[in-house]
Amino acid sequence: MAKNRKVILIITILYTVLILYFMFFAFGRIGASHQITEYEFIFTPLDFYHVPDLTDLFRFSLMALFGFGNFAAFIPFGFLIPMLFPMRYVRFITLFFLSIMVVETVQMLSYLGSGDINDAIQNSIGASIGYAAYKLGSNAKTIKKQLVISGFSALFIFAAVWGCCEVIETALTKKEGPFIAINEVKDASGNTVQHTAPYRFELGREQVLPQYNVFSFKEQTAAVYTSELRGRDIILYFKYGATGKLGGTLAISVDGQQLLLTEAPTYQEGTAETYEIPIEKANKLTITVKGNARLWDLGYREMKYFWN
Known part of the structure; x- marks a missing residue:
C-alpha cells in the first residue's frame, strides 16, 4: 500500500509540473508577456459553460484546444488527490478551487496570462468529474478494475457535462x-x-x-x-x-x-x-x-x- 501511495505521489507531482508548465510557459506566453502592460483579472463568471464545438477540435484550433484542456486536463486531479488524501467532496473542491485561484493570480501578476474566474470554474468542473469517477470505481476489489471503472465513468460523465454545457450555451446565446x-x-x-x-x-x-x-x-x-x-x-x-x-x-x-x-x-x-x-x-x-x-x-x- 505504501509503495502504491509513493507511485501515486510521484505521478501527481509530475502531472502537476506538466500542467504548470502549460499554464505559465507554453504557447508563447513568455514572449507575449513583454507586450502586456497592465494586470487583467476577470472576476465575474460569464462564459464558464462555453465549450468548443467538436468540429473545432477535429481542426485542432488553438482556442478549441484551450477550451477542451480547461476541462479535460484537470480530470486526473480528481483521481490522484483523493487517492493520496482521502476527503469529502466539499473539502476537496474548495481546496482545489482556492489553489487554482492562486495559480490564476500568479499568472496575472507575472504577466504570463490573465486571471480568470471562468477558467478556475472550468478547471474545478474537470476535477469534479475526476472525483465522481474515482468514487464510482473506488468500491472495486482490485486496482485494475478500479481504474477501468473510473476511466469509463470519467468519459461518460465528461460527455454528459459537455452536452449540458452545450445546452446552457445554446439557451443563453443569441443567434442571428x-x-x-x-x-x-x-x-x-x-x-x-x-x-x-x-x-x-x-x-x-x-x-x-x-x-x-x-x-x-x-x-x-x-x-x-x-x-x-x-x-x-x-x-x-x-x-x-x-x-x-x-x-x-x-x-x-x-x-x-x-x-x-x-x-x-x-x-x-x-x-x-x-x-x-x-x-x-x-x-x-x-x-x-x-x-x-x-x-x-x-x-x-x-x-x-x-x-x-
Missing part, C-alpha cells in the same frame, strides 16, 4: 435570425418606409441591381428615412456607394445617437462598401443620404434566443 429588409418593417401606424423601391443604377463601370431596396435622394436637400425597430437587438446590413463624380455622404443614427458618418467612394473609385453594424435595443433608426450616394439592400438580422 433571418434577414429582414428595412422597407418591410411597419411602424406603429402600419406604414413602411416609402420611396425605397429597388432600381438599376451604375456604380463606376458596373451595373448594380439591388435586391431589396435603394435609399437615395433627387432633390437639393438630404433625404431622411426613419424606421421603428421597437427595442430589438440587431445587426444592420447594407451596401453603400456613390454614382457621381462628387460622391456623397451617409449618416446613420439610432435613438438620436450617431452610429456612422461617412463619405461614399467617388465615381473614379467605382467601389461599394459593405457594412455590418451591431446595435442593441434599437428603437428609431434614422438614415440620412446626401449627394450622389446610394444605400441599398438595407436590412437587419435580429439577435434572438432560440425560444424567441
